[in-house]
Amino acid sequence: MSAMRVDAKVVMLGKESVGKTSLVERYVHHRFLVGPYQNTIGAAFVAKPIQVGEKVITLGIWDTAGSERYEAMSRIYYRGARAAIVCYDLTDSSSFQRARFWVKELQNCEEHCKIYLCGTKNDLVEADRSVRQIDYHDAQDFAEEIGAQHFETSSKTGINVDELFQKIAEDYNSTAFQYMTAEETGVDLGLKKDSYFYSCCHNN
Amino acid sequence: MDGGPQKPAVGWENGMLAPVDRLRTERADSPVPGLVEGTEPGAGQQSAMFVHAQSFEDLTAEAEEDVEREAELDESGEPSEDLKVLVGEETIEKQHNDDIPPERGTKEEDVSSEAWRSHRKHVFVLSEAGKPIYTRYGTEEALSSTMGVMMALVSFVEAEKNIIRSIHADGCKVVFLAKSPLVLVGVSRTCQSDKELLRELQYIYYQIVSLLTLTQLNHIFQHKQNYDLRRLLAGSEYLTDNLLHRLDRDPGLLLSAVTCLPLASSARDVVSASLQAAKAKNLVFSILLAGDRLVTLVRKKDQFLHHIDLHLVFNLVGSSSSSREGEGWTPICLPKFNTAGFFHAHISYLEPASELCLILVSTDREDFFNMSDCKQRFLERLSKRSAYQAMKEALKCPSYSVEQVGIPELRHFLYKSKSSGLYTSPEFPAIYQSDEEQERMMGLYQDLHSHLHHPTRPLRSFYRCSETENLLAWVTSGFELYLCFSPLGTKALAHSAVNKLLKWIRKEEDRLFILSPLTY
Numbered sequence: 001m002s003a004m005r006v007d008a009k010v011v012m013l014g015k016e017s018v019g020k021t022s023l024v025e026r027y028v029h030h031r032f033l034v035g036p037y038q039n040t041i042g043a044a045f046v047a048k049p050i051q052v053g054e055k056v057i058t059l060g061i062w063d064t065a066g067s068e069r070y071e072a073m074s075r076i077y078y079r080g081a082r083a084a085i086v087c088y089d090l091t092d093s094s095s096f097q098r099a100r101f102w103v104k105e106l107q108n109c110e111e112h113c114k115i116y117l118c119g120t121k122n123d124l125v126e127a128d129r130s131v132r133q134i135d136y137h138d139a140q141d142f143a144e145e146i147g148a149q150h151f152e153t154s155s156k157t158g159i160n161v162d163e164l165f166q167k168i169a170e171d172y173n174s175t176a177f178q179y180m181t182a183e184e185t186g187v188d189l190g191l192k193k194d195s196y197f198y199s200c201c202h203n204n
Numbered sequence: 205m206d207g208g209p210q211k212p213a214v215g216w217e218n219g220m221l222a223p224v225d226r227l228r229t230e231r232a233d234s235p236v237p238g239l240v241e242g243t244e245p246g247a248g249q250q251s252a253m254f255v256h257a258q259s260f261e262d263l264t265a266e267a268e269e270d271v272e273r274e275a276e277l278d279e280s281g282e283p284s285e286d287l288k289v290l291v292g293e294e295t296i297e298k299q300h301n302d303d304i305p306p307e308r309g310t311k312e313e314d315v316s317s318e319a320w321r322s323h324r325k326h327v328f329v330l331s332e333a334g335k336p337i338y339t340r341y342g343t344e345e346a347l348s349s350t351m352g353v354m355m356a357l358v359s360f361v362e363a364e365k366n367i368i369r370s371i372h373a374d375g376c377k378v379v380f381l382a383k384s385p386l387v388l389v390g391v392s393r394t395c396q397s398d399k400e401l402l403r404e405l406q407y408i409y410y411q412i413v414s415l416l417t418l419t420q421l422n423h424i425f426q427h428k429q430n431y432d433l434r435r436l437l438a439g440s441e442y443l444t445d446n447l448l449h450r451l452d453r454d455p456g457l458l459l460s461a462v463t464c465l466p467l468a469s470s471a472r473d474v475v476s477a478s479l480q481a482a483k484a485k486n487l488v489f490s491i492l493l494a495g496d497r498l499v500t501l502v503r504k505k506d507q508f509l510h511h512i513d514l515h516l517v518f519n520l521v522g523s524s525s526s527s528r529e530g531e532g533w534t535p536i537c538l539p540k541f542n543t544a545g546f547f548h549a550h551i552s553y554l555e556p557a558s559e560l561c562l563i564l565v566s567t568d569r570e571d572f573f574n575m576s577d578c579k580q581r582f583l584e585r586l587s588k589r590s591a592y593q594a595m596k597e598a599l600k601c602p603s604y605s606v607e608q609v610g611i612p613e614l615r616h617f618l619y620k621s622k623s624s625g626l627y628t629s630p631e632f633p634a635i636y637q638s639d640e641e642q643e644r645m646m647g648l649y650q651d652l653h654s655h656l657h658h659p660t661r662p663l664r665s666f667y668r669c670s671e672t673e674n675l676l677a678w679v680t681s682g683f684e685l686y687l688c689f690s691p692l693g694t695k696a697l698a699h700s701a702v703n704k705l706l707k708w709i710r711k712e713e714d715r716l717f718i719l720s721p722l723t724y
């Protein structure tokens with residue numbers, strides 16, 4: 001096994017049980033786990049290469065826990081992120097309030113991070129329109145206001161999931177292309193280079 | 205306790221100049237192995253891995269100090285009237301649980317039902333203001349008036365400058381543990397002693413502290429006595445549920461010890477050395493697990509892990525069924541180490557389909573990529589060596605059958621080496637395969653355990669016959685041993701089995717224990 005190089009840091013944010021972990025599971029492992037829901041404890045990281053044109057870009061995805069318990073810790077997960085997928089549950093209006101909170105937080109602390117507003121569990125509203133609590137156009141308006149992309153996804157059916165991540169990778173690629181200077185942007189997992197992060201260097 | 209203060213472990217490092225090889229032979233030849241702590245089978249050759257673990261006393265002593273003044277309330281006392289609510293002589297007042305949204309699917313239980321009341325063991329956690337924080341069965345909302353009663357009881361007695369410790373009524377025990385700012389209550393129909401029940405409540409207390417730190421808990425309640433802690437604990441209930449399940453099932457929690465994956469010491473030593481080499485500045489503990497079994501643990505010099513903290517880590521890892529392909533990064537407080545702050549644990553599986561889970565505990569929350577790098581270095585180093593294959597082979601038989609010991613009528617045993625804090629035990633034989641039988645078996649062991657650790661009349665050995673099995677428990681300063689024989693066994697047979705078993709464990713100790721723990 002060799003260390004994997006990560007090009008772009010992507011962070012999943014949103015209220016608990018909106019479906020962040022399911023979204024990552026669907027995208028990375030092409031599956032939807034049924035059975036009792038388990039809250040994420042802390043956060044989970046996974047690296048996933050994705051093809052953009054002729055290039056391969058590796059996304060380093062941070063799936064954070066929605067529980068308020070970890071709120072104070074959240075900075076370490078979104079700091080330096082190139083993209084944030086801010087999730088809300090289409091069937092739960094309180095989760096949209098929480099999404100607004102995260103958007104504000106990102107706007108204040110991480111201005112270079114692109115925001116992707118993501119309404120989850122689309123299959124539920126497809127099956128029964130009456131369970132929808134967040135109007136598509138309201139969310140769309142909000143997205144335009146904050147300059148974000150907007151998706152409605154289902155991790156159960158897989159709808160729009162690949163499209164979401166593909167868009168993130170393409171956006172990253174085009175901005176990276178713009179900024180292509182001598183500066184290297186990646187974080188290499190095998191080589192610690194963000195040295196202000198790591199005050200020590202060890203060798204063996 | 206058996207005969208005064210415990211002597212420190214015999215120092216293999218200090219004073220003993222004999223090379224390790226010679227020590228091994230001497231140890232093996234010893235006619236009565238293990239009567240002295242540090243020489244018993246399974247004792248490590250260097251310093252122990254854990255905080256010195258006499259540990260059962262260690263664990264409960266704290267609770268006993270809290271209870272300097274005690275109020276023994278019996279059935280005639282006033283408060284037990286109220287407690288009928290818990291004990292179940294009368295119907296619980298009708299709860300308006302119709303309009304309460306079921307929060308947790310599995311907990312949708314009618315708290316006024318017979319089924320709810322007949323659970324063997326209830327556990328409740330509440331704040332000092334009487335707000336519900338956790339219930340094992342049912343929802344906290346539905347139980348808020350019951351919890352109110354409990355809190356009324358606690359404060360009623362406290363007002364009299366006493367502390368409620370336990371109430372016994374009608375085959376039911378109610379145990380209280382006040383750990384400011386939390387109050388824990390256990391209601392049990394089992395025959396466990398108060399002390400055992402308190403020990404379990406302590407574990408639950410530590411579980412909650414491990415998620416929040418005690419500093420944060422105190423801070424919250426100082427600012428707002430009335431705070432609803434469930435907000436912060438949301439999503440962690442399953443950890444507490446699982447820990448309670450473990451307390452009913454896992455001998456390690458009873459013995460204050462952990463068990464190891466049986467593995468040839470040559471292979472284990474290579475694994476340990478590879479972990480030792482993959483060190484980093486802020487790395488404090490490297491723990492490799494195979495399911496619930498320890499493969500090895502490497503620690504920073506002079507830093508010890510307490511077995512309770514280790515069990516909390518086991519519980520955290522074992523409770524999460526999530527993807528084995530990613531890497532977890534989570535704050536965790538190890539309350540026996542320090543209740544004030546968080547460590548940060550990097551949790552990952554060595555291979556996607558593997559049971560081998562590596563936990564790297566760092567003091568720095570920014571350390572994720574450093575830890576990730578440590579894991580890579582560990583894997584790179586280890587995968588080149590044959591020990592890796594040997595370890596994967598060993599996973600296929602993580603236990604052994606009692607027949608291998610060759611003692612007639614012996615069905616099962618637990619053996620704990622006190623100085624190493626490790627225990628070994630064969631798999632349950634066919635007749636104890638069902639969940640109920642295993643829990644019954646654990647109940648028997650708990651009973652033996654409480655006789656050996658009785659707060660005022662501890663026994664050194666204890667023999668007990670029943671229709672279904674004969675049991676022997678024996679404790680020395682070096683080990684604790686619990687044996688389960690078929691009802692055909694005799695007391696003489698049981699006693700002669702002890703020596704035979706100790707010899708067998710001595711012979712197998714290289715494989716069953718971690719004899720040479722490493723540090724970095």
Ligand SMILES: Nc1nc2c(ncn2[C@@H]2O[C@H](COP(=O)(O)OP(=O)(O)OP(=O)(O)O)[C@@H](O)[C@H]2O)c(=O)[nH]1
Nearest residue numbers: 016017018019020021022037039040066121155156
């Ligand atoms: N029908 C449907 N259910 C979903 C979908 N996505 C997630 N769920 C369900 O919603 C629950 C929560 O999903 P998770 O992905 O674990 O939620 P989370 O956002 O990671 O939650 P935390 O880790 O607590 O922050 C689970 O029971 C999922 O099965 C979806 O697209 N459709």
Ligand SMILES: [Mg+2]
Nearest residue numbers: 020021039040
């Ligand atoms: Mg999650």
